[in-house]
Amino acid sequence: MTTSVREREPVRLAGVGRRYGARGPWVLRGVDLHLAAGRLVRATGANGTGKSTLLRLVAGVDAPAEGRITGRPARTAYVPERFPPALPFTALGYLVHLGRLQGLGRAAARARAGEWLERFGAGAYAGTALAGLSKGSAQKVAVAQALLAAPGLLVLDEAWTGLDAGARAELDRAVRERVAAGATVVFVDHDPRRLAGEADTTLRVEGGRVRAEAHPAGPAPVRIVASGDRPLPDRLPGGAVPAATGEGTLFRVDAAASDDLLRVLLDAAWHVHRVESGRAGERA
Template sequence: MERALRLTAVGRRYGVRGPWVLRDVHLDLPPAALTRVEGPNGTGKSTLLRLLARVDAPTEGTVTGRPRTAYVPERFPSALPFTALDYLTHLGTVHGLTRKAARRAAGDRLDRFGAAAHALTPMSSLSKGGSQKVAVAQALLAEPELLILDEAWTGLDTEARAELERAVAERTAAGSAVVFVDHDPRRLAGAADAVHTVRDGTLHRRTGEPAVADGPGADGPRTVVVVRGPAPLPPEALRLATAEETADGAHRLTVRASHSDVVLRALLSAHRPYHVVSVNPLDVNPADPEGRG
């Protein structure tokens, strides 16, 4: 199965003679890449994401590639005849898990997003925030190769928003493509590998974006992780961090603070685990440029 997804000359309109919402759209979503889609309301961003999720079919053009896809729509249908836990358990069995494993995974996802207390609440009785946590949990349950997020942070509390950012970092570190729309320009600022703007019914790539999610040019607070262990470093860590070898043979990794726990998990769960020497905010001690604490 081809993990990369590609749109070639794609157009979409509703009705035989309806106006074109999108036309001549070209877009590649390679593995391990984070893509942001921007544009004013009503320009076709959600239509584009529905095409990527294959919820809608293009009126013209082609969509190629069949990555395992999960989608969080802008409006999640919460009036379903399940409790939150039963709904996620059912989806887990659809993804091939045993019922016992699916129920355990469902409980873990709800706990991760602070919704464990609502596990037995009927979906129709959940608040907007509770429903959104279930929407995010169902998408991550599949461990998708392509994760599509349409305003997925809307309605989440502060802790859940931060947890979703960590989940995005985990998916890209695992080699998944992630594409998202969010009204807050600060959301994952500086982290995207590519930013595209929907304008005049088509897609325009913004130039001058960073090639990687982290590094000296990234926005936001950063963390320096110093470890000792074998080279090369795990690819899951290198996708999210810039690395250099120190004078005494250690590895110094610079990573966005929100992604540091993902990098640490990759290092500590490697076949030959790394010894963590220090974890410090960048420039916390100018007299100690190697980050040795």
């Protein structure tokens, strides 16, 4: 998927609260957060503490009862815990429809929909009615709809659940690509190994409050954009993961491993376009 790396304002939550019903108990209250561009954000907390509520608010599919949320990019995508398959579309027809709603032309929507179905191993189901899809295939369509228009904010609520191992790995890759391209990705997953060690921030949801824990010493403070035709080793220095962008391939790597990675790229006759330190969206 091609999207350029660019910076944008963070999504800001200021004094956000949510309760269900005018007199219901507050599920979340006094939530103040900055979710910067180019960050991977994990939300954690015990069952029923309000993680899904928080994700729906961040995605904009639910509105806060008090407080404000600003800076949400125009292209925001969301995968809910449960995907509604009872719509009169085929898998491809649904994706093209949503792609068009997200601003893509018909031909581009068709092409992207086909590409994402293939990437998730669901190309064979393009012509199947949504209602006729297995749970796993329906989940692939749910994930594909979120990735279609290269969102600047991607919100994933247990989106890996129901996917087969290949599709789960593909979704991991797609998340890394979006983050590398400058998107904010916020996710919840019951498996603590999901993208373990890769999140820039953990949101701990507890007792109606959300505490943001940044991982400043976490991975990837250096971003290298390069291009080349020759294959690279499977294991790159610092565990760097290549991600396709409009400008070439982007690698996020720890500063300690960046020289080694540059050497590997140059040895493979890759052209290095840019080396940046600091995360996208970080203020000087």
